[in-house]
Amino acid sequence: MTPKRKKQCTYFTIGIFFLLGGIEYAVILPTIWLYLHNQFHAEQYFLGIVLSAFSFSGLFAGPIMGRWSDVAKNTKWILIFANMFEIGGNIMYFMGYSMWFILAARLIAGIGTGVGAAILADIARVTTPDERTGVLSMFMGIRQIALLFGPGFNLFLREFDFKIGPFEINKYTSPGLFMAGLWTILNILILFLYHELPPLKDALTKTEHTEDTTTNTAHTDTVGSTIPREISMQTNDLNDTVTNHVGFSPSDVMIESAENLMNKTKSTHDGNDKNPNSNPNERIANGIMSHTTDGATDISINAANNSNNAESVSNNIAADSNNVNLRTNSGNYGSIDNCDSLDNSSQYHQQRESGPNEEMTKSSSLPWRFYYDEFIREEIVVVLAIVFVGFFNQVAMETILTPLTQSLLNWGELENSLLYCCAGVEILFTFLLVRFMSKRLSDRTMLIFGFALQMGAVIFLLYFLPTAEPGNLSKNLPIVLVGLAADVFGLPFLIVCSTSLYSKITQAETQGFSQGLRRSVGGIATIMGPLWAGALLKHLYLMFGVMLGLMVLILGMMVLSYKTLDENRNSDSNKLSINYDNNSTEEQKPLLNNEDISAVNA
Template sequence: MDYRRKRKLTFFTIGLIFLLSGIEYAVILPTIWMYLQTLDAAPYFLGLGLSAFSLSGLLFGPLFGLWSDRTRATKKIILFSNVFEIVGNFMYFMGYSKWLLLASRFVAGIGTGAGSSIFGFLTRSTAPDDRATVFAVVMACRQAGLLIGPAFNIFLRLCDFQLGPFAVNKYTSPGLFMCLLWTLLQLVVVFMYWDIPPQQAGEHEPIVGQAEEQVEVEAEEEEGKPLMSPEETPGSYGTVPSSQSDSSAVSNGNLPNCSPPPSPTPQSGPSNPFKNFSAAREYLKEEVVVLLTAQFITLFNQTALETMVTPLTQKYFNFRELENSIMYCICGVEVIAGFFFVRWLSRRVAERVVLAVGLIICNISCVWCLIFLANPQGGFAWQLAEFIIGVFLQVLGLPFVAVAQVSLFSKVTAERTQGFSQGVRRSIGGLATILGPLWAGGLTDYLYVMLGVMMGLLVLLTIMMFFSYDRLVEPPVVQQADTEDCGES
């Protein structure tokens, strides 16, 4: 099979992985509370079950990322992590006790840790200019899963039969259904996923729209002007390996330190990517702190608002399951459209511009919610219009911030440790998805406090981005310092 076909199938498989993660969330969430009630669970078990899933992903994401950075064996990591999804969902299907149900969500959450390895793989196998568009499509796949997931509940709620010693009903069937889907995905990964070497992705199969730049790079290399990768240390540019080489260069009439450096070692080699690695130096950089803060605050606000929406619609509009399902479906369509719009926009403007636009929309949304939703005024039609506009603005800003901060993060952190870095980023997001619902769940009757804190966090993030705007770009490639020195000599 040729390289291009392998590449397409690999990216298709990654899309399926994120699609299934969205379907799982949409299939499990609507029935887990009623399922826990049949097992005599206390109300707080709902929060524990949802948090357990995020907690295990938070803990294991960096570990899977570390594994992928050391081995570049993303396929093995995906196959291994999917086992936890299969086992966790089968435990959910078994039921028996509330503790087994809680453990099932923790086990299944471990499988989400492979996402850090996948983002690391995408970073290494895509050109920087094309990265935002790829990330946008991958994130849209998960949103598509969230959109079509409720449709599966239409027939899953009709299940009522025995499978050996296990009862298959509307509460247990989502676990069995997802267990089967993740099992089928294992076969897809085995036959349709390849670990594409990074240098092959850049040299032999340039991404659409990058062919001209690739030709120029090859021409420069032929002229003795190699383009160095951002991760190499500045001191290595233009250096000669030994004093013997210096003397031979002088004897041949050439100046020392002016010859092209040796080709960099392929990143898939056996060398340790964490040699000379410093977490403080890597993650306490100004631009990295801003992007990790954006990851936390946007997910914190998003999950807090998601938690607030259902009680709010019940209180003011008397929405039931059907109305809420329709609302979530419309929001899903908007989010998917937003991701594809960001995919188009990111080809024309810089990611930091996309991030700035998203933050502006999020600020407007939060101000609107503070004014009109914290204490709704007017009749039913006016209150409903206020609510729809607030939700529309909140959902609209999400794709801009999500895609921009992921793409920028992949560029301002070292590529050789990208899996671990993406694991750290996803862990920050996991922490936000745990704290957001806990914050909003206890303040549904105090919306001014809840929304006021969210507004304050957004203002803080906006100020941070404003002062760090010039640093939110891909680090420049240092490649001509020694050439200038030679010219002066």
């Protein structure tokens, strides 16, 4: 199977995942209250607890599964594992022994939503920053399509009325059995169609390495650009020299090794050196080596193929002291490991500047210093604040919409269903618009645009709704429709652009945990929003006033932090230069301790 076909199959299964998430929301939400009330005589407050349980378990599952994907690099099996919670939770929902059993069912099913962090992390790793916003918009648009036609499944599910053994299948229990079947089908599709796509960074590195090899084979005339590759190819010679000098002091061994390496490199390029008698400083500037007056050796290696940069051997040997294991008959004089793990000096310097190293990424835990440096940054705080306020306001609006339309417009179930369908069509259109605009505008620009739209909608509703006359359809209908349309139109800009921008300003190696954290912040908002709006349904000035105050605060933060929200700026600036290896203190120890020095002198 070609890489392109693998990517298409993987995207297909991811799309089905988002589709089923929307269908589950659209199928279970309309019937869950009647299920609890008619069969178990639950109170209204218990509905809020059950709905919150689904989001509550996702708060913790998101970061855990996201971090798991960072370490394991195997999203396929994590996705299958997470879907088992969805299957089990929906089967429990179908069984419905009691209202507490249903609460446990939604709590377990919510754990499965945590894998969304791993999926978003995979998308971030295999897409370029330019295409990422469009790809995310596509998948979120698929979920919106499910919200549109999802309620249609209830048209035939409500006709079910039979038993399987002791379990009754009716219009209340059938959604659970239906969703369990769909999640099972998805697991089968994942097993055969989901592929672990190589991260974009690895693909680019492989391409660059191939190009470098081709250039080296063609005998490039630029000496400074070929030396780093040849020196890296001769690293094994350095190891051989070291192991053949048992009984000598480390400094003698290292100096002789460097001299041998210098002589081989010099002889290789004698044919290309137009001025072999040039002075040592000029030779160093050209990426060659020279001997200092005291016998030490200076080596200049330009890892980025920049012939203007030169480094002395003291810096290079200090850096390389992590890559060779020097041994004499007196004992261990230094520990330098994994020299062969770096194919060339460009990769070496890239690893030193790329933030969390591979060992840290694969570790099951991260140092607290990493969390501080990665997430306590101005741009991260602003984006997470946008996520919280955006979801908080949106679920608050959804909570009060049905009671408001009933009070102001005398609408019933049918009219509200049509209103939700129209809103879904608008959101779907806006997702497509975001995908189109993402090729022309930056994420931060679209974020401010969407946020300004939603803030305008809140101001409009704050001005008209508290004083609206109940039951006056001709006057209240335009107010409700205009305010709702403006709010819905700005929503996709917030959801898609905040997700895309967040993925661009966080480390690719820990993208799973980062996305899990973002989803947890959104989950907290979806829990608090309904509680806030439901309690202040009769105090609209206070409810909309607080929502507006939060939006003004966040908009001010966005304007003040506008420069830091540039994904191009942060693609370089968010690289952490700190070595988070727990054994980093070992690197600061001298190569020779007192016992070793005494042994050498003896």
